[in-house]
Amino acid sequence: xxxxxxxxxxxxxxxVGLTAxxxxxxxxxxxxxxxxxxxxxxxxxxxxDDSPAGQATRYFADEVKRLSDGKINVKTYGNGALGSDExxxxxxxxxxxxxxxxxxxxxxxxxxxFGVFDLPFLFDNDKVADYVxxxxxxxxxxxxxxxxxxxxxxxxxxxxxxxTNSRHEISKAGDIKGIKLRVMQNQVALxxxxxxxxxxxxxPFTELFTALETKTIDGQENPxxxxxxxxxxxxxxxxxxxxxxxxxxVLLASKKWWDGLSGDExxxxxxxxxxxxxxxxxxxxxxxxSSLAYLKDKGLxxxxxxxxxxxxxxxxxxxxxxxxxxxxGEPTVTAILAEAKKGQDQK
Ligand code: TK8
Numbered sequence: 001x002x003x004x005x006x007x008x009x010x011x012x013x014x015x016v017g018l019t020a021x022x023x024x025x026x027x028x029x030x031x032x033x034x035x036x037x038x039x040x041x042x043x044x045x046x047x048x049d050d051s052p053a054g055q056a057t058r059y060f061a062d063e064v065k066r067l068s069d070g071k072i073n074v075k076t077y078g079n080g081a082l083g084s085d086e087x088x089x090x091x092x093x094x095x096x097x098x099x100x101x102x103x104x105x106x107x108x109x110x111x112x113x114f115g116v117f118d119l120p121f122l123f124d125n126d127k128v129a130d131y132v133x134x135x136x137x138x139x140x141x142x143x144x145x146x147x148x149x150x151x152x153x154x155x156x157x158x159x160x161x162x163x164t165n166s167r168h169e170i171s172k173a174g175d176i177k178g179i180k181l182r183v184m185q186n187q188v189a190l191x192x193x194x195x196x197x198x199x200x201x202x203x204p205f206t207e208l209f210t211a212l213e214t215k216t217i218d219g220q221e222n223p224x225x226x227x228x229x230x231x232x233x234x235x236x237x238x239x240x241x242x243x244x245x246x247x248x249x250v251l252l253a254s255k256k257w258w259d260g261l262s263g264d265e266x267x268x269x270x271x272x273x274x275x276x277x278x279x280x281x282x283x284x285x286x287x288x289x290s291s292l293a294y295l296k297d298k299g300l301x302x303x304x305x306x307x308x309x310x311x312x313x314x315x316x317x318x319x320x321x322x323x324x325x326x327x328x329g330e331p332t333v334t335a336i337l338a339e340a341k342k343g344q345d346q347k
Pocket of ligand 1: 045046047084085102103158184204205221222223226247
């Protein structure tokens with residue numbers, strides 16, 4: 001072999017070696033994993049393990065493990081094993097749990113402005129939701145949690161909500177009248193559904209399946225993937241595609257815990273959180289489609305609110321909107337609506 005050929009050969013080897021290292025993420029994590037201790041992170045959540053957000057939690061855990069050279073071990077506990085959203089929020093504040101994702105609705109008990117997301121028909125589609133949440137107003141809300149002992153890392157997606165019940169078909173806004181409907185625990189959700197004539201009952205998600213099964217309540221509302229993975233379809237024969245509210249999830253860390261992390265460790269958690277956000281949103285959106293097919297296949301009677309019925313809902317809520325705006329905080333409602341409008345105009 002000539003010297004020239006030999007050189008080429010060696011160079012090729014080096015290039016192959018470097019590519020392999022990059023593919024394994026070696027280049028990136030050695031840079032990130034400078035000041036990293038061996039740690040266990042307890043990550044609890046309310047949904048089922050196979051829900052899109054449950055899958056994303058394991059994706060997040062794997063990313064953290066990879067970026068920390070196996071030093072940070074995120075242990076995941078699904079199905080509300082560590083408690084309801086509210087209980088976990090409090091556990092994070094107290095420092096007895098490190099991480100969770102919760103719906104924005106129960107966060108409104110702490111920062112009332114999060115109630116804005118329980119206003120019906122705020123976002124027209126998921127692109128608008130992403131635009132608003134990832135923009136300055138979404139960030140402002142996340143930052144408002146710091147003073148309460150929580151670090152709001154990023155938004156994940158719970159999704160557009162749809163109504164199920166065991167009483168009768170709901171195809172018109174008026175059909176909601178008298179339905180004992182479980183709602184998420186805040187004033188806005190409660191007022192909205194009572195405003196539509198339901199008998200709204202606030203209840204933690206962890207108690208929901210049993211309450212539906214025993215017919216303590218008639219119905220509930222959640223994204224299709226939750227109706228599938230939390231098995232509500234087993235006890236709820238009627239489904240209404242209403243898409244009335246888009247609920248975000250907030251990926252949270254305990255501030256008590258966070259303040260004790262090194263900069264490198266915080267960087268690892270933030271990088272993994274952002275990567276998992278991409279995965280989670282895609283998984284959630286794919287699931288919304290596959291879950292509808294699944295639920296139809298299970299024999300649910302599916303109805304849909306027409307545009308005219310959605311208009312009726314808007315009209316029915318008009319008289320309480322001013323009061324709700326005060327409850328949430330007028331500047332936030334105005335700012336989020338303006339952002340949603342901008343997001344809508346963005347092509
Ligand atoms: C899961 C809840 C759930 C939410 C609800 O813990 O409470 O209905 O939609 O996803 O956060």
